[in-house]
Amino acid sequence: MLAEAPRLLIAGHLHLDGVLRGLPGVGDPHHELLRDAPLTAFERLIETALEQNVDALLLAGSLFDHLPSIRTAALFRDGIEALQEEGIVTVYAGPNPDQIRQLSKLNCCPQEMILLAPGHRTEITVASLQLALFDEQHRNSLTKSKIDIGITWDTFGHISDDHRLFHGNRISAPLILSVAHESSVTQQVQNSIVHAPGSVQAISGSIPGVRTVTLCQLDTNGEVDLQSIPLSAVVYKELECLLNEKESLDDVELRLAEIIEQQVEKTLPANVNLCHLNWSIKGSSKAVAKWSSQTLLELLDLNYSEMNSSTELINQVQLIPQLSGSPHRHEEAFDEEWIEEELLRYLSEECQSNAECRFDGIEQIDKKHSELNLLPFQELKQELETKTLCHRAAELGLQALRDQQKAG
Numbered sequence: 001m002l003a004e005a006p007r008l009l010i011a012g013h014l015h016l017d018g019v020l021r022g023l024p025g026v027g028d029p030h031h032e033l034l035r036d037a038p039l040t041a042f043e044r045l046i047e048t049a050l051e052q053n054v055d056a057l058l059l060a061g062s063l064f065d066h067l068p069s070i071r072t073a074a075l076f077r078d079g080i081e082a083l084q085e086e087g088i089v090t091v092y093a094g095p096n097p098d099q100i101r102q103l104s105k106l107n108c109c110p111q112e113m114i115l116l117a118p119g120h121r122t123e124i125t126v127a128s129l130q131l132a133l134f135d136e137q138h139r140n141s142l143t144k145s146k147i148d149i150g151i152t153w154d155t156f157g158h159i160s161d162d163h164r165l166f167h168g169n170r171i172s173a174p175l176i177l178s179v180a181h182e183s184s185v186t187q188q189v190q191n192s193i194v195h196a197p198g199s200v201q202a203i204s205g206s207i208p209g210v211r212t213v214t215l216c217q218l219d220t221n222g223e224v225d226l227q228s229i230p231l232s233a234v235v236y237k238e239l240e241c242l243l244n245e246k247e248s249l250d251d252v253e254l255r256l257a258e259i260i261e262q263q264v265e266k267t268l269p270a271n272v273n274l275c276h277l278n279w280s281i282k283g284s285s286k287a288v289a290k291w292s293s294q295t296l297l298e299l300l301d302l303n304y305s306e307m308n309s310s311t312e313l314i315n316q317v318q319l320i321p322q323l324s325g326s327p328h329r330h331e332e333a334f335d336e337e338w339i340e341e342e343l344l345r346y347l348s349e350e351c352q353s354n355a356e357c358r359f360d361g362i363e364q365i366d367k368k369h370s371e372l373n374l375l376p377f378q379e380l381k382q383e384l385e386t387k388t389l390c391h392r393a394a395e396l397g398l399q400a401l402r403d404q405q406k407a408g
Helices: 028-051 070-085 098-105 249-265 285-289 293-303 336-353 362-368 375-385 390-407
Strands: 007-011 056-059 089-092 123-126 129-133 149-152 175-178 185-189 192-196 212-218 224-230 234-242 274-283 312-321
Touching (some): 274 285
Parallel strands (some): 149 175, 175 192, 234 274, 274 312
Antiparallel strands (some): 123 129, 185 192
């Protein structure tokens, strides 16, 4: 890559004014951090653009989730104008050009920011690079046959050679950007790199992982170099642990520590202030019955509430029984333990297919065992008949197993 190749910093969705979701148990100590996480990521974006001495900042995503507040709009304006004072061009090519008009109504729109959108410009030259909207309706109107960076509002998914971005397209581009993704995606298709920068700060754990911006260099030969730079203040991560019924508390604690070391400490960027760990702790019904979500959560919070002096950890635990095998049909198999395990097996299957859990086999079991008078079983049956959430029903089933173990 030539040293003089233009340098662009590409950012996806900013989610300014976004509210972070899915963080149970977060108290007052984290309130300001969570409230300001998208703004913190934006401030880091401006600092990174200055530190990396880029030629331009390309905003390829939504700026806001809602109508911007004066505070947020002013912060955005001040950040972009700070770049302009240093000669860094800012281009907005996101999917919501109306957001620029919203900024104008608040007198917070940076005057020299370039808008790349239908009804405005659809192709521009920035730092000797040709940028253009690359959707099908815009390609036919392009005046230049050579485009360096094409921008589409389409999602990528899995792109093949016959995708509409390439099939029958007389114009090619070394780099094609999508503004439609929350997480970063990069693929090589034909002679083009297709890339989505994702969001700068995640606001939900539904798509976990570290969010980044992209430092891009593109030389005159069409060679593209992309470098990811993490900026998020808050990160969501999904972790999984399998329980063994013979394990002691010390054994479980050791394995949790190993998971945190391998999947958190070694992968989490140093500038993350808060990491939300969503634990799925799985095992057989007997293994899971030894523990409760609260016990494991207390263990994690006691030992792993922070990773270092600058990164705090928030743990959330979901205890998941894993049951397999077909139901026993032999009359000798119809005992209380089998019924409880069958309940949990059905629950596990139904939870995967439908959030409103139904247990169609319960009437057959109850008919053959009408004499059964185990309170947790009856309460579980009632919960299922009223279609209460599966988590509550599963907890009752687990309690039945614990009661039986204590009695035995």
